[in-house]
Amino acid sequence: MAKLALMLSCLFLGMAVLVVHSTNIQGPKEIDEWFKTLNNSKEKLTRLHFYFHDAISGKNPTAVKITEPADGFRSPTSFGQVDMIDNLLTEGPEPDSKPVGRAQGLYAYASMEEFALLMVINFVFTGGDYNGSSLAVLGRNPVRHQLREMPIIGGTGVFRLARGSATARTYSFELESLDAIVEYDIAAIHY
Ligand SMILES: *[C@@H]1O[C@H](CO)[C@@H](O)[C@H](O)[C@H]1NC(C)=O
Numbered sequence: 552m553a554k555l556a557l558m559l560s561c562l563f564l565g566m567a568v569l570v571v572h573s574t575n576i577q578g579p580k581e582i583d584e585w586f587k588t589l590n591n592s593k594e595k596l597t598r599l600h601f602y603f604h605d606a607i608s609g610k611n612p613t614a615v616k617i618t619e620p621a622d623g624f625r626s627p628t629s630f631g632q633v634d635m636i637d638n639l640l641t642e643g644p645e646p647d648s649k650p651v652g653r654a655q656g657l658y659a660y661a662s663m664e665e666f667a668l669l670m671v672i673n674f675v676f677t678g679g680d681y682n683g684s685s686l687a688v689l690g691r692n693p694v695r696h697q698l699r700e701m702p703i704i705g706g707t708g709v710f711r712l713a714r715g716s717a718t719a720r721t722y723s724f725e726l727e728s729l730d731a732i733v734e735y736d737i738a739a740i741h742y
């Protein structure tokens with residue numbers, strides 16, 4: 552039985568390798584065309600700069616606590632809490648500055664020693680050439696540090712196959728409401 556399972560899985564693995572290497576695969580037309588141009592294109596670097604509005608309080612919060620540890624576990628660093636966000640991104644630091652996109656995803660308090668978030672966020676852009684394109688961030692964000700760096704692990708649209716680095720600096724933080732405005736600088740390599 553075990554032998555049969557092994558044989559079957561080898562068969563499937565073999566097939567997977569075969570399929571990945573096939574040159575006859577056809578995907579959606581737009582993606583196929585893009586991959587053809589990719590074969591001869593060079594990587595480029597794009598820098599982006601915007602402000603992230605972490606609105607926790609007020610009438611229309613965009614960062615919402617969705618869970619915290621059960622059984623009365625209490626941590627001075629909020630360890631275990633998870634917040635879901637759909638935060639506004641703007642060109643300048645004021646909330647009514649020109650919108651450039653949203654930050655959608657979640658952050659989780661992942662350290663028992665300091666306020667450090669696990670960020671699982673997509674920056675979804677709505678402005679100009681980047682409209683509809685997105686960048687995916689997965690990283691550690693120790694929010695009390697002056698400068699935090701998080702990896703960009705991918706993207707879509709203009710940013711398809713992107714990788715890069717996002718740096719965050721707190722522009723303002725209100726202790727009472729916990730609302731924060733964070734300045735982001737992005738350097739992304741893509742095609
Ligand atoms: C990419 O370019 C190589 C060399 O020019 C060619 O042999 C190959 O078929 C191309 N691949 C695709 C998917 O177009």
Ligand SMILES: *[C@@H]1O[C@H](CO)[C@@H](O)[C@H](O)[C@H]1NC(C)=O
Nearest residue numbers: 676677678679680681682683
């Ligand atoms: C962005 O794209 C959407 C959907 O394609 C469109 O409705 C919208 O007008 C575009 N916005 C800008 C600023 O180009």
